[in-house]
Amino acid sequence: MSGHSKWAGIKHHKMAQDAKRGQKFTKIIREISIAARQGGPLPENNPRLRKAIEQAHEANMPQDNVKKAVLRGTGELPGVTYEDASYEGYGPGGVAVLVEATTDNKNRTTNELRRLFSQYGGNLGESGCVAWMFIQRGYITLDKTKYEEEKIMTLALDLGVEDFKSDDEETYEITTVPEQVDKIVNSLKEQKIDIVQSEVTMLPKTYIKLAGKEAEQMLGLMNALEDHDDVNNVYANFDIPEEIMEKVSA
Incomplete structure (x- = not known):
């Protein structure tokens, strides 16, 4: 898992660079459009769209761009079909x-x-x-320097996570079934635990x-x-x- 964690950190850094040069905007707009087309325009009823809009906010995308991407996805505005x-x-x-x-x-x-x-x-x-060779799982990381291992492990196990690891030098790693990611993230935030990264990903077997x-x-x-x-x-x-x-x- 540590290999995944290390590359995920590098990827996160690259995403920040991508946002500066505009490439990330293009990818997010496409994701918003296809998510809206497949699951509808309401983020509260469409987890994929909700995640894409969160990424748009993190990249400081103008709200007008987000709205237009949703409307293109639902067919209310003309545009390329992805x-x-x-x-x-x-x-x-x-x-x-x-x-x-x-x-x-x-x-x-x-x-x-x-x-x-x-x-x-x-x-x-x-x-x-x-x-x-891969399995879909929810993957959450926390900053190891901020929290004691016993506290995080106890919280994670109480929340019913599938696995908890502390092998990496910088992060705690939590894996769970995809459907539980939002619930676990929200519960950790309620306990004032900062999330470094949360995603539904494909982990190698x-x-x-x-x-x-x-x-x-x-x-x-x-x-x-x-x-x-x-x-x-x-x-x-x-x-x-x-x-x-x-x-x-x-």
Whole structure:
């Protein structure tokens, strides 16, 4: 899990940089539109839309942009129609890679992602080739320097979480079934516990250790995929030494 935690921290830093250059706005607008189209325009009844709007607020997106994205999703304003797409493949060393995207042209996105996989020593695979290697879970992290482990562990267990880990040097990690994420986050906030990160994600069932050139290629592939305009999330089951991971956040 520590590999996931480290990459999640780097990804969070990259998202802040993306917001500054506008790329994050584009991805959030697409997510809002497709969430509104699939689940309706009311955030209280649409968890996916609620999460996307929260991301918009965190990125300081103007409220007018949010409203227009919702209206485009419901068809009340004209605009490009986006759809969800998922891609599976292998990175260097046989690492399983799962990509979630939003696109208005699946053929274009498929060709571009195939090129990126090939460029970094991997290959795009068939649907179903690696999805079975991941499990969907709610994932919550807390700042380890702020709270005593016994207090957080007791709170977490009382809330019925699936797993609690304190292996990482900087964070406590909580995993739970996806349906319980909002409930657990709200309960922790009521106890004055600050949340570093909360999301519904895909966690690997097993990990593949990488080092040297393969590790650097894998991190290059992750960065390239996440920088692609159509890509929302990338999941992979690599285990890379921390000193190499640090290079990508420098």
